[in-house]
Amino acid sequence: MPAFITNNSTRYGWAAIVLHWLIGILFIGQFMLGFIMVRLTSQRTAFELIQLHKSFGFLLLGLLILRIAWRLGNTAPALPASVGGLERRTAPLAHLALYGFQLAVPLSGWALVSVSMLEIPSMPFNLFVMPNLPLGVSDAAENFWALAHWYLAYAGIALVALHALAALRHHFWLRDSVLTRMITPSSDQDME
Numbered sequence: 400m401p402a403f404i405t406n407n408s409t410r411y412g413w414a415a416i417v418l419h420w421l422i423g424i425l426f427i428g429q430f431m432l433g434f435i436m437v438r439l440t441s442q443r444t445a446f447e448l449i450q451l452h453k454s455f456g457f458l459l460l461g462l463l464i465l466r467i468a469w470r471l472g473n474t475a476p477a478l479p480a481s482v483g484g485l486e487r488r489t490a491p492l493a494h495l496a497l498y499g500f501q502l503a504v505p506l507s508g509w510a511l512v513s514v515s516m517l518e519i520p521s522m523p524f525n526l527f528v529m530p531n532l533p534l535g536v537s538d539a540a541e542n543f544w545a546l547a548h549w550y551l552a553y554a555g556i557a558l559v560a561l562h563a564l565a566a567l568r569h570h571f572w573l574r575d576s577v578l579t580r581m582i583t584p585s586s587d588q589d590m591e
């Protein structure tokens with residue numbers, strides 16, 4: 400595989416970079432779409448947007464599974480020397496939490512539509528029918544998963560904001576390579 404696709408000991412490769420930004424944009428977009436669609440007065444537009452929200456949610460879940468597989472098979476570059484002791488210990492935990500929320504938010508959304516009394520099928524981008532999760536349909540379960548989806552989405556977006564602020568701090572304050580190495584990929588010239 401060409402060197403610019405995979406990570407090396409100091410830089411991320413194209414695959415990790417593309418998946419990072421694609422998933423980041425989708426997650427933020429999904430949050431905004433979710434926030435807007437539940438506040439609309441037109442039932443028809445709300446229905447269309449919820450279907451779209453479900454489609455992008457499933458796409459995000461698929462990309463995330465791909466990303467986790469890639470991450471497990473492709474070691475991330477070591478943190479630059481400028482990263483201090485405390486951040487060196489907390490950053491991996493924050494990244495693990497980011498993966499956790501990015502999985503839990505779409506999964507809770509999927510659980511929500513699976514237990515909904517409305518029983519509206521999910522058809523990602525009108526391509527196929529996504530089966531529901533094997534959970535019992537009830538009003539109580541629907542309320543539970545709606546609340547879980549809400550809390551997870553808001554906590555997840557707060558963590559994404561913190562993550563973005565940390566990256567900006569590295570770029571503008573500490574002036575190290577933490578942000579730029581997630582923008583420019585590794586190349587054949589990089590020292591391994």
Ligand code: HEM
Pocket residue numbers: 426427429430431432433434437449452453455456457459501504505506507508509511512521545548549552553
């Ligand atoms: C990472 C992906 C996702 C994010 C960030 C996200 C975020 C949100 C947000 C912010 C809301 C509005 C909550 C509110 O303000 O009341 C929402 C609502 C909703 N989401 Fe998601 N969501 C995601 C994935 C999914 C998936 C995969 C599904 C279903 C397959 C789904 C189904 C729903 C439904 C049905 C609602 C409306 C809930 C209600 O009527 O109270 N979401 N989502």
